[in-house]
Amino acid sequence: MDTTLSPAATLEREILEHIPLARAMQLRVPRYSGDELEMTAPLAPNINDKGCAFGGSMASLLTLAGWGLIELGLRTAGLDCDIYVGDSQLRYREPVWSELRGIARFVEDGALARVIAAVREQGKGRADVVCEIAGEHAVAATLTARFVAKSRK
Numbered sequence: 266m267d268t269t270l271s272p273a274a275t276l277e278r279e280i281l282e283h284i285p286l287a288r289a290m291q292l293r294v295p296r297y298s299g300d301e302l303e304m305t306a307p308l309a310p311n312i313n314d315k316g317c318a319f320g321g322s323m324a325s326l327l328t329l330a331g332w333g334l335i336e337l338g339l340r341t342a343g344l345d346c347d348i349y350v351g352d353s354q355l356r357y358r359e360p361v362w363s364e365l366r367g368i369a370r371f372v373e374d375g376a377l378a379r380v381i382a383a384v385r386e387q388g389k390g391r392a393d394v395v396c397e398i399a400g401e402h403a404v405a406a407t408l409t410a411r412f413v414a415k416s417r418k
Contacts, residue, residue: 272340273294276297276336280292280294280333290306291307292329294333300371300377301334301368301369302337302369303366303368304326304366306326306365311323317361317362318362323405327367327396327407327408328396328410330368331394331412332350333369334369334371335412339380339414344385344416346384347414347415348412352411355408356406356407357406358404359402359403360400360405361405362401368397370396372394372395384415384416388416388418389415389416391412391413392411392414393409395408396409
């Protein structure tokens with residue numbers, strides 16, 4: 266990990282380097298606070314035939330945001346883990362006609378501390394996240410997911 270960059274910038278660089286879809290989406294990681302991770306992507310490379318955001322792009326951005334929230338939390342704790350989606354549910358509520366802006370948060374307070382403790386004690390842990398893309402009038406899409414982290418040791 267490059268210590269001269271912020272955690273968000275480091276994650277963005279790594280995602281763009283290793284995930285071709287993220288490059289095509291022009292994904293960006295503007296903000297990480299420890300409790301939230303924000304990812305964005307411009308509309309133009311993520312457009313569908315109707316002129317609004319493609320559902321697959323929204324699903325990808327939300328999944329990466331949830332994964333990234335846990336990845337950065339575990340890195341901050343000095344843990345090197347593989348992180349997988351264990352289960353997820355995605356709901357589309359309204360079209361998105363502008364930049365995709367996804368925010369990932371933990372579902373419960375203390376979730377990061379619990380997953381860190383579980384990884385340290387058992388070599389694996391789980392955390393539930395909710396990720397949302399804002400729409401023009403309300404939340405446009407919501408992903409609720411359980412991510413599983415396994416220590417690489």
